[in-house]
Amino acid sequence: AQSVTQLGSHVSVSEGALVLLRCNYSSSVPPYLFWYVQYPNQGLQLLLKYTTGATLVKGINGFEAEFKKSETSFHLTKPSAHMSDAAEYFCAVSPGPNDYKLSFGAGTTVTVRA
Amino acid sequence: EAGVVQSPRYKIIEKKQPVAFWCNPISGHNTLYWYRQNLGQGPELLIRYENEEAVDDSQLPKDRFSAERLKGVDSTLKIQPAELGDSAVYLCASSVKGVSYEQYFGPGTRLTVT
Secondary structure: OOEEEEEOOEEEEEOOOOEEEEEEEEOOOOOEEEEEEEOOOOOEEEEEEEOOOOOEEEOHHHOEEEEEHHHOEEEEEEOOOOHHHOEEEEEEEEOOOOOOOOEEOOOEEEEEEO | OOOOEEEOOEEEEOOOOOEEEEEEOOOOOOEEEEEEEOOOOOOEEEEEEEOOEEEEOOOOOOOOEEEEOHHHOOEEEEEOOOOHHHOEEEEEEEEOOOOOOOOEEOOOEEEEEO
C-alpha cells in the first residue's frame, strides 16, 4: 500500500523567499510521485511528476522537486515565491505505470506575504 | 484543448434530498474518475471507469451513491438520499489509456448538505 505524509498543513513565506514543501511517502514498490496545485475554487493541476530517470524534476511555474529514495522524500521547492503561488499543494504517490490509484497527502496551504 | 468540465460548481441541498453531478472528460480520455475531497484533506477515489465500464467501485458507498457513464463519455454521480457527512468537493478526473497515473482534474462541485 502507498501513503503520503505532508509535513506542515500551512506554510507562510515572504514574496521572493524560498518555498519548501515537504513530502514523505511510503511505498512497497518503486513509486511514481506527483505534486499538484489547487487554486481557490479550482481543480487540481499537475505541477510536476517523477516516474523514472533523473531524480530532480522541473515543473511549471518555476517549481522543482527531488526524489530521494534513501529518505523516501519528494520535497517541492521554488527559489523565489510570487504572490500567485498562494494555493494548496498536494503530494501524491502511485505504485507505478500500470496502477491508476493515486494516494494523496492532506495538503499544504501556502500563503505569500508582500 | 478543453479541460474536464463539471457542473454544477456549487450545490446546497437539505439532508435526505437527492443530488447529481455531471462530468465531461477531456476528449479522447477513455478513463474517468470520481473523487471526493473532504475539507482539509486530499482527494479520495470513489469510482473509476474504463470507457463505459466501472472497473473499480470498491470505495463507492453503494447504499446511497450511484454513477453511470453511458456511451463512455459523460458521467453522472448521484447521491440519494444525501446526508450531512456528504458535504465535500466532488472532483472528476480523466486520463488517457496507458497513462493512467497522469490524471487531469476538473474544477469540482462543492456540495453543502444542511
